[in-house]
Amino acid sequence: MADGVRARQREATRRALLREGRRLFALRGYTAVGLAEVVDAAGVTKGALYHHFGGKADLFRAVLAEVQQEVADRVAAAADAHEDSWTRLVAGCQEFLTASTAPQTQRIMLVDGPAVLGWSEWRALDEAASARHLAEAIAALVEEGRMAPQPVAPLTRLLSGAMNEAALWLAASTEATDLEHVRTALVRMLEAFRVG
Amino acid sequence: MADGVRARQREATRRALLREGRRLFALRGYTAVGLAEVVDAAGVTKGALYHHFGGKADLFRAVLAEVQQEVADRVAAAADAHEDSWTRLVAGCQEFLTASTAPQTQRIMLVDGPAVLGWSEWRALDEAASARHLAEAIAALVEEGRMAPQPVAPLTRLLSGAMNEAALWLAASTEATDLEHVRTALVRMLEAFRVG
């Protein structure tokens, strides 16, 4: 998929920018990181960056999409390890919790994402990546009659927000037991909507 | 509390900066608003701004504190209208939901806040203002034996995050029934922790 010296070099540059951008954005936040830093770390110049991306915000958008995809993949994998719809939901939620607690993904996904791109665009990306899985899992349970019939969107948002904030809190927490407490409370929340 | 021409003028300037800063930050977001705009709207110059505040971020901090205080006051008032601890919790949550759905407060409190000040400082301010009420309400219920004994902090974070995200979603939503659906789902979540 990368034949020719040119195409290969192009991809290498693009990936270097994405990698260093991601590393720096995660480490120090979007506004604190200058483009000069990113291109230096990637071993190129601003010309290369603007050749590959529309600007600083666009580079961030690409980084965010990458991070969200990784989290979504982990969540999907965790859910797919189970057959039962309810177990899939719980497993997916717990995996999301741990995946988005990692400091390399957290600031990009949960803090800078909405501020840089605006909440609505952030939400669209979030929906396309991980929140969609959550909505599908809930819809499946409602379909099966194992969850009370109700609009899926409001519940999805409540749970998504709860997990996002909990992940932020867990990352800043020092108590090792906090994760277990959050998991317990989260499962109890989910149980509230279980029927049958 | 403002005797002397000087002290009165000082307060007037400070309030003008806060007012215009808040208006513009809420309208177009922190990064999109320049200091020149704020000081022009307030009828002063940058010299005045830097005399009263440490910089752009510090002005934002003051604005955020003001917004959070207003929301906290509304929540506290809604809760205090009731005697029963459980009703107080539910009323406070619902008031928080509507108060933080208002576009004038939302972007500052929920989107730019964490990004500009960093999540931990944002969380400290949030805790001092409204999340504290939530934690106290939950603690009271646990004390009374009407809620399952459990660590208060994890549950507080889950609920706080759920409401924040729901408020963001509601503000962008067009369906009038969405608010009712969120309220229903939220109450059901709360009920999950009720005992007795």
Place this chain on the structure above:
DNA sequence: TTTTTCGCGTACCTTCGGTATGTGAAACGA
């Protein structure tokens, strides 16, 4: 009335995102 304080305006500096343009090597056609 003299002196001091201080709230704030003015001018300037630096940094940073963004753009316009140049360049050299790879791809391509004859």
Place this chain on the structure above:
DNA sequence: TCGTTTCACATACCGAAGGTACGCGAAAAA
């Protein structure tokens, strides 16, 4: 093989925005 075109990227430059140093004039203090 050789001229031509393409294109990935570098260089140089620009405007705007946050921040700072300094001065002024009126109110407060002595």
